[in-house]
Amino acid sequence: MPKPKLRIGLIGSGFMGKTHAFGYSIAARVFDLPFELELHAVADISDEVAAKAASALGFARSTSDWRSLVADPAIDVVNITTPNALHKEMALAAVAAGKHVYCEKPLAPLATDAREMAEAAEAAGVKTQVGFNYLCNPMLGLARDMIAAGELGEIRGYRGVHAEDYMADTNGPFTFRHEPVGGGALADIGSHALATAEFLLAPTAGPIIRVMGDCVTMIKERPDGKDGRRRVEVDDVGRAFLRFANGTSGSIEANWIATGRKMQHDFEVYGSRGALAFSQERFSELHFFSTDDRGGRQGFRRIEAGPEHPPYGLFCVAPGHQLGFNDLKAIEVANYLYAIAGRRSEPFNFRAGLRIQTLVETIHASSRAGAWKDVP
Numbered sequence: 580m581p582k583p584k585l586r587i588g589l590i591g592s593g594f595m596g597k598t599h600a601f602g603y604s605i606a607a608r609v610f611d612l613p614f615e616l617e618l619h620a621v622a623d624i625s626d627e628v629a630a631k632a633a634s635a636l637g638f639a640r641s642t643s644d645w646r647s648l649v650a651d652p653a654i655d656v657v658n659i660t661t662p663n664a665l666h667k668e669m670a671l672a673a674v675a676a677g678k679h680v681y682c683e684k685p686l687a688p689l690a691t692d693a694r695e696m697a698e699a700a701e702a703a704g705v706k707t708q709v710g711f712n713y714l715c716n717p718m719l720g721l722a723r724d725m726i727a728a729g730e731l732g733e734i735r736g737y738r739g740v741h742a743e744d745y746m747a748d749t750n751g752p753f754t755f756r757h758e759p760v761g762g763g764a765l766a767d768i769g770s771h772a773l774a775t776a777e778f779l780l781a782p783t784a785g786p787i788i789r790v791m792g793d794c795v796t797m798i799k800e801r802p803d804g805k806d807g808r809r810r811v812e813v814d815d816v817g818r819a820f821l822r823f824a825n826g827t828s829g830s831i832e833a834n835w836i837a838t839g840r841k842m843q844h845d846f847e848v849y850g851s852r853g854a855l856a857f858s859q860e861r862f863s864e865l866h867f868f869s870t871d872d873r874g875g876r877q878g879f880r881r882i883e884a885g886p887e888h889p890p891y892g893l894f895c896v897a898p899g900h901q902l903g904f905n906d907l908k909a910i911e912v913a914n915y916l917y918a919i920a921g922r923r924s925e926p927f928n929f930r931a932g933l934r935i936q937t938l939v940e941t942i943h944a945s946s947r948a949g950a951w952k953d954v955p
């Protein structure tokens with residue numbers, strides 16, 4: 580039986596636009612997808628940029644008018660990989676046109692926007708996905724399973740960090756990531772740290788219910804791209820103490836001026852019988868400490884990703900050969916397509932994206948107030 584066709588439209592062909600296109604291409608070759616995929620059209624800011632992207636990424640058509648892409652009756656799924664401030668308008672238009680929508684994180688600059696988007700999608704009955712690709716790492720799935728199965732005993736603490744140095748240069752220009760509403764390190768990469776914290780601990784410790792934030796701007800102005808400098812108000816470093824529903828204490832740090840760090844999306848989980856340590860810098864490994872090991876032989880053991888950690892085996896039959904960043908996107912794509920086909924629930928839909936935005940805003944509010952805040 581031929582598979583039904585699913586036609587993809589992509590808005591934005593920068594860093595993430597490419598990753599989405601790679602994700603579809605890889606997923607179609609690795610997974611037994613429920614659809615035959617067609618990269619139908621790509622939109623970007625000019626005809627030239629869009630045409631170049633279509634040719635490079637394998638889309639059949641291109642346009643400088645994202646509205647015409649959204650209105651195209653042939654398109655089933657709209658992928659939004661544009662700057663944060665554009666997500667809401669584009670997603671609402673796509674939902675209104677009856678499309679499934681796959682939007683990059685953070686879902687929107689404000690939680691109120693994210694709520695409107697989630698509610699619109701739910702009312703329209705379309706399937707949504709937010710790009711939290713790090714959660715698709717088989718090693719994170721393994722960590723979550725080990726925690727839930729009690730292999731670490733009672734969970735007593737959590738530490739997460741997402742640190743990079745892409746904003747460490749004082750003369751780096753003002754970008755959409757510095758926009759006063761919705762910008763900042765906490766929204767940009769702290770969103771990943773928060774998503775990971777709840778992905779791992781919520782099944783056992785419950786959701787994060789209270790936060791104490793400390794968000795600071797260290798580089799207070801940047802070149803504005805003309806000849807002047809523009810004031811920066813958003814956080815370069817956002818830290819928060821977290822309290823999970825069962826009382827477990829945790830913390831996260833988001834830092835985009837962490838000189839020398841390129842992709843430190845790391846966590847440690849401490850339990851009464853064991854601990855886990857993970858670094859995105861070596862993301863095909865999970866380190867496990869067990870108090871069951873006898874004295875004198877204890878230490879973190881390194882578990883390498885392999886076919887025993889699904890869906891690794893679909894990519895490679897041999898353990899230890901490692902997945903890459905674009906492979907995580909391919910796993911996210913596949914999970915989303917199974918959800919569109921009704922074979923599973925949406926892995927990280929707009930409502931889940933709203934949850935992360937709510938956490939980000941509560942941490943900001945706590946930082947401004949200098950006091951603990953309950954998460955609404």
Ligand code: NAD
Pocket residue numbers: 590591592593594595596622623624628645660661662663665683684685710711712767
């Ligand atoms: P980028 O600047 O590399 O790409 C943005 C693209 O959008 C560009 O091609 C730009 O020309 C296009 N664009 C801008 N305005 C447009 C318009 N009106 N119509 C059509 N196209 C338009 O940015 P990026 O780093 O790819 O970030 C895009 C989104 O992806 C952001 O929301 C960001 O937070 C998210 N992101 C997610 C991850 C992840 O790991 N999930 C990583 C990086 C970025």
